[in-house]
Amino acid sequence: MTHLMILPVVIPMLAAAWLLVNHRASIGRQRVWSIFSTSVLVALGVWAVVAAQTDYHTYWLGNWQPPFGIVLVLDRLSAMMLLLAALLALFCVLYASRGSDREGSHFHALFQFQLMGINGAFLTGDLFNLFVFFEILLLASYALLLHGGGRARSRAGLHYVIINLLGSALFLLALGILYGLTGTLNMADLAVRIAAASPDDQTLLKGAALLLMVVFGIKAAILPLLFWLPRAYSASSAPVAALFAIMTKVGFYAMVRVLLIVFGLDPAQPLNAGVFLWLWPLALATLGLGAIGVLGAASLRTMAAYLVIMSSGLLMASFAMAETTVLAASLFYLLHSTCLAAVFFLLADLIGRQRSDGYDLLSVTAPLTHRWILGTLFLVAAVSMAGLPPFSGFISKAWLLQNATGHPHYLWLWGITLLAGLFMIAALSRAGSGWFWKPEPFTGRQRRKLDPARVATVSVLIGISGTLALFAAPVMEYMTATAGQLYHPSAYVQAVLGEPATKTGGLTP
Amino acid sequence: MNWLQRWVPHPLFAGFLLLLWLLMNEFSFAHLLLGAVLAVVISRVTQPFWPERSKIKHPGRLLRYLGRLLMDILKSNLIVARRILFYSRQLEPGFFTYPLTLTDDFAVTILASTISLTPGTVSAHYDREGRCLLIHCLHLEDEAALIQDIREHYEKPLQEIFDD
Amino acid sequence: MLPVLGAFASWLLSRRSDGTSIRAHALLAAVAPFTGVLLLASHWPQASDQNALITTVQWIPQLGLDLSFRLDGLSWLFATLITGIGCLIILYARYYFDGKATAPRFFILIQLFMTAMLGIVLSENLLFMLVFWELTSLVSFLLIGFNWSNRGARRGARMSLVITGGGGLALLAGILLLGNMAGSFQLSDILSQGETLKQHSLYPLMLSLVLLGAFTKSAQAPFHLWLPHAMAAPTPVSAYLHSATMVKAGLFLMARLHPALGDTELWFALITVTGMVTLMVGAFVAMFMHDIKGLLAYSTISHLGLITLLIGMGSEMAMAAALFHLVCHALFKAPLFMMAGYVDQATGSRDMQLINGLWRWMPALMIVTLVPAAAMAGLPLMSGYLSKKMLFSESLLVTAPHWADVVIPAWVTVAGLFSVAYSVRIFHNVFFNGQPRDLPVWPPKHKPAAALSPLAILATLSLLVGLAPQWIYDHLVHLAVLQTTVSHLPAYDFSALSDAHTPAMMSLVAMLGGLAVYAARKPLFAIHARLPEVDAKDIFETAMQRTIRFSQTLVYRLENGSLQRYLALILLTTVALVAWSLLGLERWRGPVPLSSLNPLVVFGISILCLSAIGVVLFHRHRLPALLLLSVTGLFVTLTFAWFSAPDLALTQLSVEVMAVVIMMLALSFLPQSSPKESRFPRIARDLFVALAAGGGVAAFTFAVLTRPVNSISDFFLANSVPGGGGTNVVNVILVDFRGFDTLGEITVLGIAAVAVFAFTRNLNLKKRVAESGHAHWVAEPHPVILQMVAHMALPIALLVSAYIFLRGHNMPGGGFIAGLVTAVALTLQYMAGGLVWAQARMRTHFRSLIGAGLMIALLTGVASWLFGYPFLTTTFAHLHWPLIGEFELASALLFDLGVYTTVVGATLLILANLGKLMTIAGPGKEVG
């Protein structure tokens, strides 16, 4: 048990608390602390990925043995998510430190709280603790969403908050059912007890599983549950929206974790089959709606929000195929889509600041400065996002489609994905030509300065997409192993509970 | 005594807190110590919130006053109960103003509370400038007698306690 | 082959730094393709060998994507065309772009494009080929939109990208299927498995997808629409991409995959029919184009259709004809485009109705144009004549489907007739046909004679092909044909062709008919002009706009900003899914017997429900609803108290009051009541949703409560005292067993408070929504009597909270409740004395308090590392001190102190900031 495992939660919390205690510190100092903390998280993420290569790592909080105490579990998936979140957060905090953190109060403290929540959600092996961390990350996200104020944010924020409160209520209901029938909260223990439950109880437990699917589906943005997202994401400030790119992935992560471990231990009759049955069509519809939304978007931020929806749809649809290889591919796609969605939110801001009018509205033709740099960035990002070669978008999509062929209905996924790709090409080419080709050269007397730090941040983030493509082979290897681990829940159970998972009936002291 | 005043600005009240603590917990030396510490700390921390300069000159008389109040409450509750249950139709409620002689706000508060607790009357408004209390009476027969009664029974003793 | 790519890369880099003359650019740009030609020439021996030359570097083995190149006859032919014509195009562009600032951009893009094109033809790995395939779409998008200030250019670029990009996606699907079926993306593996592939059940789908990709790229009807609009590109681009290279990529792909996928009925039907339609549409429309480039574009479409048709026939001879014509077409179409560009630059127009009789001003141009135009018309002795004759003869050989043996020959003859007509027209209309009219630039500008050199070279080559077809065929095309068919046929015999009778007759018919049609062009144009004008770009744009508008409408209709709708959807989904999952439940009631009813419980629960219903009934009147909500909260508290949960009762109660106070603070800014808005259907819908949700909860409650459970709680009951040092198990769980949850919980509270602070900091309240009372004399801001009692209550409340805090570990209580009691007592001070008064007496900042509380809790947890234990491990000790006696010290108490501090700070921060909104402190000033 290494204490490094708890640090992804402790470090940001400490940073946030410290920032609150010193709430009078200058913004510069706040930035230093915040960036420092986030950098430490990146280092921890790297450590986690390296450490997770070998085996599961568990951490007994309060030195109480699971299932009684709360346990943290580090496996390949959580390690990867930790690193991804930390990296993304680093870019966001760097970008925000160029000025948007001044628009409201306590940006950095809230940002660190947000990271604490996200990291905790990735690490925890306890279902109720997951709920708590969800609340932390949600509340922090509410606050960050409204950072800077304004009408649009208020309304979108209100919707976002209320819908997620309903989600939290449903989460608690599901937790209640699970506890009421199994008497435990630890995911591994739950898995054991659920697998051993009577068929009658299992029917009720399946209801809980579907409830959880709805809960995570709200966060991960699945079709009838996602309408809060476009406005919420497009209303928030650029670095926040970019960080939010990971939020739907947290929902996806929770879905994967809970459905595969908690409801998937019994290989003969996994309870998650019923969930997958529903997840599949809904996720495909989500994908389709995302594509339509991308085409119909009025601004780049809205478009980016629908791109997030699209990628969520694709992720969940591929997850619903319930196959190891597909999951591996979708995890790769997750990396790609998270980075790219963030890029688009940041780009919208970067471009919007350089346009003389209309910010990122697509309907407005306005001269902009630095057409070349911005245009090139946009082109590369768009190419990667649309899944055109040679960037990660193409690689991940090709791998996903290729691996999906084992599923009986894979042609649906293919068709909708490819059609969505076409929609994306149409929308992005329209946006790009409208912005970079259409307008007259900038004639305003005051040439707006292009912030090199912001550009560098976005460029490096885009560069990650290229790097992912270049070094796809080792990443894919990691993903394959990760998916393998996820589809082997008994190993998880054994790692957490310390005894063979085949023993049924759960643990009693 | 200077340091004592700095540390325990309201010794009487601190003592009251200590007593309260000991009543809440089972008596032990540890609790005595803890209670003392808490009493001192709390009275110091809350000092800024204290009403200005109200000095109880005669704590003993205050206790006697409270004792009599308790009896009055009991007695007059029975009267009110009877009125509510049996004569509610014949009641003739009304307001009247009670001119104050007390000047201390704390004393006035005690008087107003007394009036409210004793049945038949509720103090509805304290007019600080006009130095009077607005009182609602459940059954208002003789206004002057009521004012006299309050003055004799409650206001005079209070004046003695706070003695200004 | 790698040096070619390497050369491009290095060239691209060096390109950036120099901004000198166009000559230098062009020279530099030409280096690579020229090297390429030489390299290809040097590789001819290997290519002529029947075995392909393959180089492979692994990239992503999981994907089957390798950097793998293949050089065989087919790729050699294409690569030579690409690099060779590329050289000439660069030469041409050197003059075309003379004096233009955009030249460097052109050279970069054309180089990139050439790379991509070479990549397509030289890839051994199909996925790798796809990378280049999409790259050509992308670069051509940039090239077509080269003159971006022109609306047509932008639209044309977008259109071509959408169509070819879409085709690329279909191709991706097709190739993935193909790879999946063959188990590899390597061409050598795929080509060797033709029979297996054709037997596969997914063969039709796969073939359709692959062909969709090929057709879109090669502008086959109905995807040909993008090509004419790609003419907005600079002429060198059109000459290169839209005559010689990119559009040939689809043909290349079909030829390449023919051995593996061809010779089936589906192949024949799909490709032949498409080719025929394209051939005819292109030829017919070309006749009526007044724009030179437009005419050339449609003629290109027509010729592409022709080649496609030949590939569709699939016989060895047809393949030979296809590839031969492909070479011919490249050689005559490129110079014609160059001519168009030349004329365009010289006269400022491309409209053949204006441009007439140029022979007098540009005799040299006329001469070099003569050969390609004749070749395009298919005049005898020209390359086009031969290939057309090959086509005619092949068309006669097709007998397989019943309809084909008459239809195809007739069809191609008619198409040939049109092609003669437009070929004659382009030559005659430009150089003769009277005097020029109203040309924008007049007299025409002349370019140096060298500018004509690429035209001349190509015309010469074209002529050579016509004169020595057999040699050309044997040395260039035959090797390629060998790669496209399964059998190893002997070389095509041109002498046999010249003997064939019927094809010659067909040629003659086409020739004479074409001339006749051209002669009758005036009435034909008149008829054509009367036909409704159909602009493909407009169709495409309209379709695009429609789709976009449809998407917008759909999205707005779905995402209409109605929270109610979103919530209802979520709830309905939940109910539906859960109901579905419970269909299989055999019985709701479990084995545990029901417990008897207690009248007290009935009473309490009834009031709980009644008050909740009351809240619903009164919801439009804020204050009464709030009071009823308090009642609900109170009875929830009583329920907890009755069912053995004193801690919960305490917490619920305190929280309830704080929540109500907060709601009341906010209430003053909200309307006091709202009108009745919902109509009956809406209410009915909501009622249905609500009842369904309520029914679900009730059902689950009943089902679970009547079932047995074996909980882990016994562990907590057993270990609370020995392991946690406290008898109040709930509190020990909170600060010890599950202290991590509590840490999270207070974090939530802290975030909420900080967020409230942030929201209210700059909130500007324009008006104050106070009721207009008539009796302000009673409405003093701070009633004296309240103040007195409130101040007295504070120390007592603090003492009580100390009591609750300290005994929480063993009895109901704890840091959280103690914190709330403290906060409530302090709130009372705010209410009694006012914000300014109370704030002046607060000695700390609430935000610091929150931070400090969180840090205390956190550091208590971290401290256990010092003793080698995990985070949040607690310890406790029973100490015995003289005089004091035995007492217990638990580290959990310190943790609880953190909780206490956070709760106090957070609650007060929220209240104070809400309170400040209407006070003199006002917005902008920080409170707490």
Add this chain to the structure above:
Amino acid sequence: MIEWAVNLAITVFAIAILLNLYRLAIGPDIVDRILALDTLMINSIALIVLFDIRLSLGILFEAAMLIALMGFVGTVAMTKYLLRGDVIE
């Protein structure tokens, strides 16, 4: 006898609570409702104390104390709101 007394007391308090609820429901003025709620709070303290006796626990004192405190604060908040249109100013 105590048990009997406790049950009787509980019943009486329950009736009292019903009367409070009646007033709470009919008003007519909001002040009446506040008064009703205040009384309801006091009666619930009684219920809590009676639970404590009936269940012989002796641990619900804090709950009683808290209801008293919270009831007071709640009433003050509401009346202040009525008087000033605001609770803290």
Add this chain to the structure above:
Amino acid sequence: MELMIAAALGILTTCGVFLILRARTFSVVLGLTLLSHAVNLFLFSMGRLTTGAPAIVGLTESSADPLPQALVLTAIVISFAMTAFVVVLSLKAAVELRNDHVDGENPNEDRL
């Protein structure tokens, strides 16, 4: 009694859900509060209901399940924080949008 509890939770949920489907922020807040009561009671009852047996070691022989109590306590606190947050947010929204509707009428109104 189980039936009674179930019915009560059902009614509470129904009321809460009905209110969150109303068009004004205040009603929604009321609804969320009712819903959180329902959910808390539900989670609480999942530890089964016992009378007169608080989870205090040594007080009574048997003992109620302490774990759901701890969970509900956490849930109550979290929902308190959320309520405070939502109330302030709806206040902010009402001030900035100049009405307390939660139904957006014009989808394009505040895209920017």
Add this chain to the structure above:
Amino acid sequence: MTASSMPFVLELVISLFLVAGALFALIGSIGLAWLRDFFMRLHGPTKASTLGLGCLLIGSLLFFSFQRGALSVHEAIVTVFLFVTAPVSAHMMAKAALFRGVDKGGPSRNYPDR
């Protein structure tokens, strides 16, 4: 309940306190429900209910003091707290009612009008 071991007199006293308290509280609530105007209704709860609860708490105090064998004064604290706060609550509510002009034409005479 450990009533069996309790002396009868004590049991009687406790019971009397409990029942008396309940009756007082009931009278207060009856007043609340039936009296004609707000200011009259105000009297019932502020006094009768407070006193009723006081009696009840004394009963409880006696009960637990006996049960534990030591003086248990928690209830006394609650009682004192109630007696201190009840008049203030009433005061505030009366103010609010005056402010709003509640029952202005009601039975109460001398309705202040300033």
